[in-house]
Amino acid sequence: MNVELFINNSALPRTRYIGWAPSPCSIHLSNLTGVTGPVTVELRNKPPAKGGRFVFRRTLTGPSTTTLRLVLPAKGAAVNFFMLGQFPHASFADRDAVVQVRSGAHVLLEVPLMVRIRKNANLLGTAEVSRFVAAFATFNNQGLGRFVDFRNMHVAASSPEAHGAPGFLPWHRAYLLDLERELQAIDPSVALPYWRFDQPAPKIFSLGFLGVSNSLGTVQFSATNPLQFWRTDGVTGITRRPLFNTTTSGASVITEAQTFALGTQYAPFSAMEGNPHGNAHTSFGGSISSIPTAARDPLFFLLHANVDRLWAKWQRLNSRYNAGQLASFGPTGTNRIGHNVNDTMWPWNQITAPPRPSTAPGGSLANSAVATAPGSKPRVGDLIDYQGVVAPAGRVGFDYDDVRFA
Amino acid sequence: MKAKKKSKAKVKAKAKKPAAASTSSYWAAVSSTKKTTKQRIDALSRLPAALCEDRTKFNEVLAILRDTTQSSSLRRATLQIIQSASFSAPNFEVCRPDYLATLRALVTDPDLELRQRALGMLAREHDGSTQRLLVDGLEEPSRAVVPPEKALQLLGYDIHTDVYAIARKIAANPPNEAARIEALRLLGADTASVPMFEAMLQDKKEKVDARRLAASALQALVPDKLQGYARDIVQDETDDDDVKATSLTALTDLGHAGTVSDALYQSVDKIRSKSKSTALKQSARRFIDKYRR
Numbered sequence: 001m002n003v004e005l006f007i008n009n010s011a012l013p014r015t016r017y018i019g020w021a022p023s024p025c026s027i028h029l030s031n032l033t034g035v036t037g038p039v040t041v042e043l044r045n046k047p048p049a050k051g052g053r054f055v056f057r058r059t060l061t062g063p064s065t066t067t068l069r070l071v072l073p074a075k076g077a078a079v080n081f082f083m084l085g086q087f088p089h090a091s092f093a094d095r096d097a098v099v100q101v102r103s104g105a106h107v108l109l110e111v112p113l114m115v116r117i118r119k120n121a122n123l124l125g126t127a128e129v130s131r132f133v134a135a136f137a138t139f140n141n142q143g144l145g146r147f148v149d150f151r152n153m154h155v156a157a158s159s160p161e162a163h164g165a166p167g168f169l170p171w172h173r174a175y176l177l178d179l180e181r182e183l184q185a186i187d188p189s190v191a192l193p194y195w196r197f198d199q200p201a202p203k204i205f206s207l208g209f210l211g212v213s214n215s216l217g218t219v220q221f222s223a224t225n226p227l228q229f230w231r232t233d234g235v236t237g238i239t240r241r242p243l244f245n246t247t248t249s250g251a252s253v254i255t256e257a258q259t260f261a262l263g264t265q266y267a268p269f270s271a272m273e274g275n276p277h278g279n280a281h282t283s284f285g286g287s288i289s290s291i292p293t294a295a296r297d298p299l300f301f302l303l304h305a306n307v308d309r310l311w312a313k314w315q316r317l318n319s320r321y322n323a324g325q326l327a328s329f330g331p332t333g334t335n336r337i338g339h340n341v342n343d344t345m346w347p348w349n350q351i352t353a354p355p356r357p358s359t360a361p362g363g364s365l366a367n368s369a370v371a372t373a374p375g376s377k378p379r380v381g382d383l384i385d386y387q388g389v390v391a392p393a394g395r396v397g398f399d400y401d402d403v404r405f406a
Numbered sequence: 407m408k409a410k411k412k413s414k415a416k417v418k419a420k421a422k423k424p425a426a427a428s429t430s431s432y433w434a435a436v437s438s439t440k441k442t443t444k445q446r447i448d449a450l451s452r453l454p455a456a457l458c459e460d461r462t463k464f465n466e467v468l469a470i471l472r473d474t475t476q477s478s479s480l481r482r483a484t485l486q487i488i489q490s491a492s493f494s495a496p497n498f499e500v501c502r503p504d505y506l507a508t509l510r511a512l513v514t515d516p517d518l519e520l521r522q523r524a525l526g527m528l529a530r531e532h533d534g535s536t537q538r539l540l541v542d543g544l545e546e547p548s549r550a551v552v553p554p555e556k557a558l559q560l561l562g563y564d565i566h567t568d569v570y571a572i573a574r575k576i577a578a579n580p581p582n583e584a585a586r587i588e589a590l591r592l593l594g595a596d597t598a599s600v601p602m603f604e605a606m607l608q609d610k611k612e613k614v615d616a617r618r619l620a621a622s623a624l625q626a627l628v629p630d631k632l633q634g635y636a637r638d639i640v641q642d643e644t645d646d647d648d649v650k651a652t653s654l655t656a657l658t659d660l661g662h663a664g665t666v667s668d669a670l671y672q673s674v675d676k677i678r679s680k681s682k683s684t685a686l687k688q689s690a691r692r693f694i695d696k697y698r699r
Contacts, residue, residue: 223651226659234595278490290530
């Protein structure tokens, strides 16, 4: 007698990544030799739980438990349940959490998985940093890799698609998600970390991570850092000149608390596009300080991960997951194209007729092994219920280390 | 009942007024010569979203930026705040021509920091007049508005073949080491510079930073050749540890298993266990982890 466990609706290893939002799972008996009746099994975190931890729910809205007892039908029918990361216990490495399935004292199955979470980049461990920069450098592939498309998505001509209107936050959320999924195709253990720009971040601005700027603003890397091969637009290296002391202070931005105080409705809250977002960008000289060149610097993606985390945290504080509510997105229907709840977003919609830009680099939004949302041609509204709070199928497959499931 | 409704309406109207009054007072503070620099900067920082809504007031702010009698800190803060607004203000496109015109006026400003930042912003917008100014300054140093290394760095925002010619000249005969390094960075996509980079990488007397840059350029221009050089460097016990570490990083992150011979693997394993350089040991460990046998 064996059991088979499906995580995120599959038995494949590439689906064994969960976050704080519930992932659909199932279990059934396989190889029914010797099975004479229903079998009771218990699922649990295999001890000792040194890395990520998870809990179970029998139903989507039921209580979370650290163990789960299920009765499996004798003929092999599947029993559904949910698994979710136990906040705040994220994994440190791939497969550092293990689901153990037992029948009595007998262990039937052990499946390793990862509680994969976007973390504060300044608090990452050495191995986590190493995996992230390696994946990013591979993605860039000295300027020849797929990163070219992501660089070309954020240029002057495409700025109206992404800035200065209500779709700013959803567009960038989709942009980060697309990039993260591409990185995960290289190394599935990678999650996009965020730069907490209102705090000092000496580890981020170090030779082994995103580099140290010399007085000219040319970023230096250690000889072991693969980002030393970073190239964009035919030029090796990164130009970034901090206008603040990256070791001892944050950027010239409002605090997290001040950001949330902008308003409990989306419209006033979205003023954060100016400060802290715009201020974070312009706390440097160099590529990241101008829209046409900002995406040439890998720091851009960590900056925007923090912008997105602030939005996610604000959403949780104010229960703003329903795209149909004014409070969650603001007025819709009369905004510029690409900034209404039901608009598809460039470039993923591949529309190049005016008023959209004349090219659409990158193709559709990347698929994920762990979630079906937001689809290959997402609408603005598809990025609002990112944890699947309103509709479970809306879960897109990322979470932040300090924003639990609603 | 009517009286109650009226007074409720009055309270609501009164509650709305402070927001409008604040914006007006911030604008007034920005322009006021009676306020301190700190007060004026603070007032500016509260305006980003509104910055471009009123073209007249926006142009007053631009005037502060152009005014060399204003304090440096006020002018620099003004520049940063306008730049921040360019990221988000819904109607900034309307203001952009005036903004760019002001930046062009700053390229010969007596404040070096403002000059450099304005030039940077214009270079990132691929402003043709800025590029010509930078190239002119490199060709005739008496006309330079920024140091040569800065000019080269800014030209990197829009590489043209004519920039390669100047960069090659400076790489061969640099006014200073910083300018040389920036010239080498620019040449990282110049196929005509391959022989120069090959010679640089193999020259053990060459500066380590230059050799590492050469490795990076060759990895992009002639990747298979660079991988070959990297294998040789790693197995050369007399070569520099940082150059070896860079070579190992290229082999690990940008190479493939088919090119890893037993001799190379054993060489790297020896480095992993015996090297006194932490960086080199670390890069050797990563190599072994990837190509483990």
